[in-house]
Amino acid sequence: MHIIIDLLILVTTIILGIPVPFCFMAAALYMGLVFFPDFSFLMTVGFRGLNSLTLLSIPFFIMAGALMGSAGIAEKLTNFANSMLGRIRGGMGAATIVACAIFGAISGTASSAVACIGTIMIPRLEELGYPRNYSTAMVSCAAVLGQLIPPSVPMILYGWVTQQSVAACFLSTVVPGVLTMTLFCVINYFMCKKFPNLQVGKKISKKERNQEIFVATKKGFWSLLMPFIILGGIYGGITTPTESAAVAVLYATLVGFFIHKELKMDILGEAFHNSATTSGVIVLMLFFVTILGRLYTMQRVPMMVADFLLGVSDNKFVILFMVNIFLIIIGMLMDDLSGTMLVAPLLMPLMLKIGVHPIHFAAILGTNLGLGNVTPPTAPILYLGGRIGGVNIDEYIKPALIFMIFGSIPIVLLTTYVPGLSLFLPRLIMGIK
Numbered sequence: 001m002h003i004i005i006d007l008l009i010l011v012t013t014i015i016l017g018i019p020v021p022f023c024f025m026a027a028a029l030y031m032g033l034v035f036f037p038d039f040s041f042l043m044t045v046g047f048r049g050l051n052s053l054t055l056l057s058i059p060f061f062i063m064a065g066a067l068m069g070s071a072g073i074a075e076k077l078t079n080f081a082n083s084m085l086g087r088i089r090g091g092m093g094a095a096t097i098v099a100c101a102i103f104g105a106i107s108g109t110a111s112s113a114v115a116c117i118g119t120i121m122i123p124r125l126e127e128l129g130y131p132r133n134y135s136t137a138m139v140s141c142a143a144v145l146g147q148l149i150p151p152s153v154p155m156i157l158y159g160w161v162t163q164q165s166v167a168a169c170f171l172s173t174v175v176p177g178v179l180t181m182t183l184f185c186v187i188n189y190f191m192c193k194k195f196p197n198l199q200v201g202k203k204i205s206k207k208e209r210n211q212e213i214f215v216a217t218k219k220g221f222w223s224l225l226m227p228f229i230i231l232g233g234i235y236g237g238i239t240t241p242t243e244s245a246a247v248a249v250l251y252a253t254l255v256g257f258f259i260h261k262e263l264k265m266d267i268l269g270e271a272f273h274n275s276a277t278t279s280g281v282i283v284l285m286l287f288f289v290t291i292l293g294r295l296y297t298m299q300r301v302p303m304m305v306a307d308f309l310l311g312v313s314d315n316k317f318v319i320l321f322m323v324n325i326f327l328i329i330i331g332m333l334m335d336d337l338s339g340t341m342l343v344a345p346l347l348m349p350l351m352l353k354i355g356v357h358p359i360h361f362a363a364i365l366g367t368n369l370g371l372g373n374v375t376p377p378t379a380p381i382l383y384l385g386g387r388i389g390g391v392n393i394d395e396y397i398k399p400a401l402i403f404m405i406f407g408s409i410p411i412v413l414l415t416t417y418v419p420g421l422s423l424f425l426p427r428l429i430m431g432i433k
Contacts, residue, residue, distance in 0.1 A: 002030075002031070002034050002035070003031075003296075003299060003301055003304075005030070006027050006031050007027075009027050010023055010027040011333065013027075014334055015333065020285055020335065021281060021284040021285040021287075024289050024292055024338075024342075027292055028042075028288050028291045028295060031292065032291070032295065035295065035298070035299065042294065042295070045290060045291055046288070046290050047287075050283060050286060050287060054166060054241065055156075055283075056245075057156055057240075057241045057242040057245040057246075058153055058156060058157075058245075058279065058282060059276070059279035059282075060242070061109070061151060061156075061245045061248065062109065062112070062153070062278050062279060063249045063271065063272070063275040064106055064245065065106065065112030066274055066275050067249065067256060067263070068103065068116055068252060072256065073106075073222075073226065073252060073256070074116040074117060074120060074223075075120055076220035076222075076223035076260070077099050078095065078099040078121055079219065080217060080219075080220040081094075081095035082216070083212050083215075083217070084098075084213060089189070089193075089198065090192030090198070092124070092125060092128055092130070093125065093130060093138060093185075093188040093192060094188055094189070096117065096125065096135075096138065096139060096142065097138065097145075097184045097185055097188065098181065099117050099121065100113050100139070100142040100143055100145045101142075101181045102149075102224075102227065103117055104145045104146035104147065104150075104152075106151075106227055106248060109146055109152075109154075109336075110144050110145075110146040110147045110336060110373060111143075111381065112146060113143040113146030114139060114140055114143035114146075114381055114385045114388060115388060117139060117142075117143065118143070118385055118388040119388060121139060122135045122136060122139060128198065128199045130192075130195060130198065132389060132390070132391055133389075133391050133396040133399065134191065136385050136388075136389030136391045136396045137385070137396040137397075137398075137399035137400035137403065138188060138399065138403065139385055139389070140374055140381055140382045140384070140385025140386070140389075140396075140400060141184065141374050141400055141403040141408065142181075142403075143381055144180070144370035144373060144374060144381065145177055147173075147370055148173040148176060148370060149177045149178075150173065150174060150231060151170055151230060151231070151234070151244070152173060152366065153336075153337060154336045154339075154340045154366060154369065155169040155362060155366060156169075156241060157286075157337060157340045157341055157344075158340050158344050158362050158365060159362075161293075161340070161344045162345070162348055162358055162362075164358050164359060165426075165430065165432070166241050167234055167235065168359050168362075168426040168432055169359060170234070170241075171426045171429060171430065172359045172360065172366070172423070172425070172426055173363050173366045173422065174425050175424060175425065176363055176366070176411050176421055176422065179411050179421075180367075183406070184403060184407050187402065187403055191402065222255045222259050223255070226252070226255075229247060229248070229251060230245075230247065230248050233247060253268065256268075282337060285338060289338070289341040289342060292342075293341075293345045296345070297345070301346065302346050302349045302350070303349055305346060305349075305350060306350035309322055309323075310350070310354075316355065317417065319350070320356070320417065323350070323351075323364070324364070324413075324416055326343075327343060327364070327365060327368035327369060328371055328372040328412075329372065330343055330369065330372060331372015331373050332372045332373075332375045332379065334380075335373065335380050336366075336369045336373055339369045343369075344365065348361070356419075357419065357423060359422065359423060360419045360422050360423055362422070363422030364416050364422075367411055367416075370408070371409065374400060374408075375404065376393070382397075
């Protein structure tokens with residue numbers, strides 16, 4: 001009964017709009033007072049949980065994402081994608097989706113992707129005849145690629161919580177991410193047939209097209225090199241994810257100041273301030289989530305969840321379907337970082353019982369929470385996109401649902417029921433069993 005009350009406290013406070021760290025604090029405080037009136041020992045649990053080198057990568061990746069928009073890197077990426085796709089009908093929309101994927105290979109979060117790419121592309125798309133509500137919906141849904149294409153901050157947290165290789169968790173969402181990007185581009189192609197005022201770049205010769213791509217690649221070379229430096233360092237065994245995140249910040253700063261020359265000291269200071277604020281919120285949340293997770297473990301909550309679902313059905317596919325529904329609901333209520341921290345330790349015993357590989361579960365978690373983040377009623381990423389696009393939710397919910405139903409949901413189901421999609425690259429590159 002106390003556990004049900006605690007979960008109701010957590011969900012209710014989140015729905016009421018109380019900052020997420022304090023929602024977890026309230027839940028942890030209730031559990032502590034009920035089961036351990038003198039729960040001073042739990043403070044050390046929280047501090048020990050934060051004493052991790054892996055977590056140090058999170059503020060660095062947030063900082064790298066903040067710098068990309070200010071240093072001209074995000075704009076160079078979108079220009080490169082446009083040179084490849086912009087001269088076909090709906091090509092600028094596809095270029096936007098691809099730019100979100102490339103941006104995800106640097107920033108690691110969906111919120112930074114929708115903020116940077118949305119700010120640049122939504123006005124540009126409107127000038128070319130794309131309805132603003134459609135552009136907002138497309139960018140909001142495509143921003144989820146920011147947490148599927150590695151590096152991914154939610155996957156860093158998942159690896160930390162479950163004691164799995166962060167690099168393997170990164171790789172688990174690559175194929176689902178690429179498939180999502182492809183499906184979104186296909187949906188965009190058919191949706192663009194409904195826009196009569198859509199402008200398409202005039203046809204040019206193959207030689208002129210190659211020249212255009214060459215110029216865009218040349219101008220965006222240093223921006224395009226960034227994902228290769230980050231991921232190449234990790235999978236080449238040169239750097240850890242934390243070290244790669246630090247390199248990303250240094251690289252973005254140098255490129256912004258000395259190559260693109262668009263980064264100024266006041267902008268750098270603002271980026272540091274915003275990153276510090278965001279990181280502080282995440283650290284506070286991790287502190288209370290660690291305590292709450294330990295309390296749940298001590299009260300055998302994960303095992304009770306596993307026993308309950310196994311009592312409903314012992315069919316693996318049915319259980320995975322129920323887990324999908326649960327994860328999407330969690331994603332609807334809270335952001336991807338909070339959802340990962342809460343759900344990963346809660347459901348891991350169940351996944352192991354039914355024979356789901358921990359790295360496969362990483363991909364299931366990532367794709368489901370990504371879908372949940374753009375699914376009403378809460379939909380944090382969808383509402384963020386609406387604020388950036390200056391559009392009310394009722395105006396862009398319909399195109400957003402089209403992307404979700406025909407793009408995100410099929411990928412969630414494929415990822416869940418075809419383990420090879422998420423395990424192929426980790427086994428090929430890292431040799432996991």
